[in-house]
Amino acid sequence: MTTASTPRTSPATSSQTDPLQLIDVDHVRFYVGNAKQATYFYASCFGFQFEQMADLTTGSRDAAHALMTQGNIRLVLTTGLSAEHPSMKHIAHYGDGVKDVAFTVFDATAAYDRAIKNGAESAYEPVETKDEHGTVVSAGIKTYGEVIHSFVSRHGEYELANVKKGGRFMPLFEKVKSFALNDHNRKHPCGLKFVDHLVGNVGLGKMNHWVAWYENVLEFKLFKHFDDKDISTEYSALMSKVMASGNNLIKMPINEPAHGKRKSQVQEYLDYTEQVPGVQHLALRTDDELHSIAELRRRGVDFLTIPEAYYGQVWERVNTMLKAHGHDVVKEDHEKVKDLGILVDSDDEGYLLQLFTKPLQDRPTLFFEIICRRGSQSFGKGNFKALFESLEIEQERRGNL
Numbered sequence: 001m002t003t004a005s006t007p008r009t010s011p012a013t014s015s016q017t018d019p020l021q022l023i024d025v026d027h028v029r030f031y032v033g034n035a036k037q038a039t040y041f042y043a044s045c046f047g048f049q050f051e052q053m054a055d056l057t058t059g060s061r062d063a064a065h066a067l068m069t070q071g072n073i074r075l076v077l078t079t080g081l082s083a084e085h086p087s088m089k090h091i092a093h094y095g096d097g098v099k100d101v102a103f104t105v106f107d108a109t110a111a112y113d114r115a116i117k118n119g120a121e122s123a124y125e126p127v128e129t130k131d132e133h134g135t136v137v138s139a140g141i142k143t144y145g146e147v148i149h150s151f152v153s154r155h156g157e158y159e160l161a162n163v164k165k166g167g168r169f170m171p172l173f174e175k176v177k178s179f180a181l182n183d184h185n186r187k188h189p190c191g192l193k194f195v196d197h198l199v200g201n202v203g204l205g206k207m208n209h210w211v212a213w214y215e216n217v218l219e220f221k222l223f224k225h226f227d228d229k230d231i232s233t234e235y236s237a238l239m240s241k242v243m244a245s246g247n248n249l250i251k252m253p254i255n256e257p258a259h260g261k262r263k264s265q266v267q268e269y270l271d272y273t274e275q276v277p278g279v280q281h282l283a284l285r286t287d288d289e290l291h292s293i294a295e296l297r298r299r300g301v302d303f304l305t306i307p308e309a310y311y312g313q314v315w316e317r318v319n320t321m322l323k324a325h326g327h328d329v330v331k332e333d334h335e336k337v338k339d340l341g342i343l344v345d346s347d348d349e350g351y352l353l354q355l356f357t358k359p360l361q362d363r364p365t366l367f368f369e370i371i372c373r374r375g376s377q378s379f380g381k382g383n384f385k386a387l388f389e390s391l392e393i394e395q396e397r398r399g400n401l
């Protein structure tokens with residue numbers, strides 16, 4: 001059994017009366033050292049369109065913001081223009097990374113009020129930005145580390161449906177008139193569709209604290225497809241639980257380090273963020289893993305190298321499980337999967353293909369996962385062993401094992 005990519009936006013229904021009804025990932029804001037240069041990295045390596053910009057030329061006096069889009073993914077790259085801007089302090093301590101995982105909601109003020117009532121700490125109170133095109137209301141709450149969740153409600157031309165069609169993102173943003181890579185990317189798409197999940201790394205012993213936070217504050221649930229036993233093998237040395245919004249639209253696994261034979265990858269992350277938790281990876285969904293990985297590799301994306309031995313066992317493991325549950329076996333060409341170094345895993349609902357990039361910046365912190373689901377709603381647990389062997393090779397190269 002295979003399934004096509006699920007539509008990602010929650011329909012406007014009677015649940016509009018629920019203030020924490022999340023419509024979509026509005027955008028993910030990265031604080032970066034140099035937004036202008038980062039646009040080239042995300043455009044050239046990952047095929048994002050550099051669509052809109054807010055900077056000195058558009059009236060943004062304190063920071064430059066670049067909107068990068070692909071499918072229903074919106075990244076905002078933000079760089080402050082002075083040492084006083086919060087982004088520059090953030091970068092000094094933690095390097096480039098995710099600051100804000102923003103959710104589109106029907107009423108940002110109502111969502112914020114409800115979250116605060118549920119015990120959230122405020123990051124910033126509701127602000128309304130308005131011009132002749134419409135209104136955007138944003139309000140933020142603090143989650144783990146220095147990461148925040150903004151609630152964003154959009155009106156007039158700024159409604160999300162318009163933004164998805166290339167309409168204006170927010171006041172002060174203007175269309176980028178010429179950027180040669182945009183044409184190239186239209187002709188050579190990478191096929192990334194939407195944010196499948198976002199993973200946070202938190203400190204030792206803190207996973208359950210943040211699980212409870214997502215339950216209480218954002219009214220998330222432990223994801224039902226996930227067996228909630230902690231994942232911890234002698235290799236994996238991490239524990240993880242997946243939290244999902246009420247409609248399962250937004251999934252946020254939370255990792256904590258665990259003691260293993262070697263240093264946990266989660267601990268290595270924390271060692272480069274002054275032990276401050278943060279977003280470890282964004283999983284970006286594709287309908288065609290082979291095409292996406294081939295195109296990303298052609299563009300020079302650096303992926304984790306999967307040990308050759310992995311492919312000696314994977315088909316037996318994955319296809320046996322699929323047959324046992326009455327599903328078709330993996331339809332992708334096995335040789336191509338191996339040549340492209342892609343990971344495969346299956347569960348009672350189907351299978352998935354996934355691959356992880358190396359860190360996106362010099363610090364071994366944030367990375368991307370490229371994932372394709374064929375029925376499976378899990379996260380590649382069967383790949384942990386192979387993955388950790390691969391990660392350990394990289395940690396060893398960095399002298400951090």
Ligand SMILES: [Fe+2]
Pocket residue numbers: 197199281283369379
């Ligand atoms: Fe993931």
